[in-house]
Amino acid sequence: MERSGRGRRGARPPRAARLVAALTAAALLAGCAQIAPVVDWQPPAWPDDSGARLVLAEGAAQGEGGGDGGGAEGGAAGEGGSEAGADAGADSGAGGSAEGVGVGSVAEGATATSGQKLGFVERRLRNDRARLQARYVEIPGWHRFNVRMSELLSTAVASTGTVIKPEVFPVSAGLSHGGCVPGSASWPAASVLAEPETGPLDGTGAGTSFVCDITAAFGDFVGVTARTVIGGPESVTTDSAVTLYAELSTGAVHESGELWSAEAAEQLWLRAVELLRRQAGGLSAAPVSAPTDEQVALARGALDAARFTESGARFTLPAGIAAPELGGLGVKATTAPVVVDIGAEELSAWMSELGSTMQAQRGSPFAGLPEWRADQPVDCGLLACVAVTYDDGPSIHTAKLLDTLRTEQSTATFFMVGSSVSALPDVARRVAAEGHGIGSHTMTHTDLTTLTPEKARKEVVDVEALLTKLTGRAVGIYRPPYGAVDDKVLAAVGQPAILWSIDTLDWKKPGREELARRSVGVATPGDIILFHDLHAETVENADVVLRGLRDRGFTLVTVEQLFGGSVPAGRVTRR
Secondary structure (H helix, E strand, O other): OHHHHHHHHHHOOOHHHHHHHHHHHHHHHHHHHOOOOOOOOOOOOOOOOOOEEEEEOOOOOOOOOOOOOOOOOOOOOHHHHHHHHHHHHHHHOOOOOOEOOOOOOOOOOOEOOOHHHHOOEEEEEEEOOOOEEEEEEEOOOOOHHHHHHHHHHHHHHHOOOOOOOOOOOOOOOOOOOOOOOOOHHHOOHHHHHHOOOOOOOOOOOOEEEEEEEEEEEEOOEEEEEEEEEEEOOOOEEEEEEEEEEEEOOOOEEEEHHHHEOOOHHHHHHHHHHHHHHHHOOOOOOOOOOOOOHHHHHHHHHHHHOOEEEOOEEEEEEOOOOOOHHHHOOOOOOOOOOEEEEEEHHHHHOOEOHHHHHHHOOOOOOOOOOOOOOOOOOOOOOOOEEEEEEEEEEOOOOHHHHHHHHHHOOOOOEEEEOHHHHHHOHHHHHHHHHOOOEEEEOOOOOOOHHHOOHHHHHHHHHHHHHHHHHHHOOOOOOEOOHHHOOOHHHHHHHOOOEEOOOEEOOHHHOOOHHHHHHHHOOOOOOOEEEEEEOOOHHHHHOHHHHHHHHHHOOEEEEOHHHHOOOOOOOOEEOEO
8 A cells, every 4th residue: 555655656746847837837827917908909800791791580590409699699690680680570570561672763671662553453362261362463464474473373272172262251351452462472481371461361370372572673674473382380381482573675574593593592592601600600711511402492492582672682591591600600500581682793693694684774763564454354263253333424423433443453344325425435435445344325325125126226236336436446235224125125136235233223322331331241253233423422432332342352343354255145134
């Protein structure tokens, strides 16, 4: 034991050596203490990178397990996290509005202009049986953009596995606001399904959402992102998006994939990770590791929904961005959308020839869409259609009614009296020029059943000849005054006699609320509703009626459209 103890003492350094080491350490510490502090010293800043900016949704970079993300509480945003989160909220949060879509005179950062203000036809479809809500836009008139949008919508409808039968809903259902929802292209998929303005409304929280977002409008180009989300509260099974770019000067329609080079998705991902690394406190300037195919797919989706601004473009990458460089900082994967702004100079290197052509017009005033017309094609097998009709005009009130119809993007059919057409030919021309339906209501508003077959026919066709001469449009439907028609008249005229399924009795001047109750409150898909543009009260209250019908989910169409362009022979009261 004694030898063993002496052996351990023998292994220790000599006392003199220990003393020397202690004195040396003390001297070094004393020397350090004498170094004067540098006033206002800060760590070196990253080089100015004004061409790219991270707009980070709050908590987006929080790692699984609550990593500190480089010192920021719950994320990699550092001290700027809250501010960045507020900035991103407009793009990634449900209910937010889109930032600067590049509309010529609209400053970058301004709230997105509504689709109707830009000139789009706005549509909305709700079908609870199919657990479907769709909001989309069309360009006025026939356009290849509309054909492609219809194809995308049809795919979404087919995914429900349900044969669609048009549905309408109680008064004040809130469906009159259609068209795109600003910011919805970059909302989390769960928010698209959950929000009442975009998601299925049958109460289950599950189904199919088809939404759109206007992402560019400058020069000759307008871009609209169409997005389909399928799933429920527990999971999302489908989330796909494509942006359609209409080139208005040529009528061409391009899709988002045509704007970017083959390397663009990877470049966007690398840029996003680099910016996230900096925000998380990383000091390394080493190149970021190449992304996996899954990560590139996330970036490609962000390219598809790019929002062009006057200074470049904004991209929203979904949750799930992950890289070894972020993992080393405690950020295993982003848990919320990450928004990245890329300046025009850097952006140009990512674009195809078409994309560069489009970007060259960035900042130019938007050329504008064609004027709205009432004869926009409508699928009444999909949408709940109703035909609003007006008799006895044109009158001194008809021009005001046409203004209201345009404001409400609503279509009507006018059955005109020959003497009134002769008195107000310009109004009759305007009715036809704006795309509304036109038909004969006889020359003198006579009960046709009291006339000979020859005279009955002449009463009808003479108005049609007059209207054709004035408008250049062929006329092939009529409404017999008082609804009086028999087999002899039908045979003599040889055209569909358009009656009605709802008579509002507006000529009795029932008042605003009663007029709405008699029309809006009782209408069903396929109805033909009778009004008269001869009466001031009817015209004064037209906005309430039109908006009320649309609020229930109706799309207003001409009589011809109600029947797909082929009106049946004989007495016609409804579809």
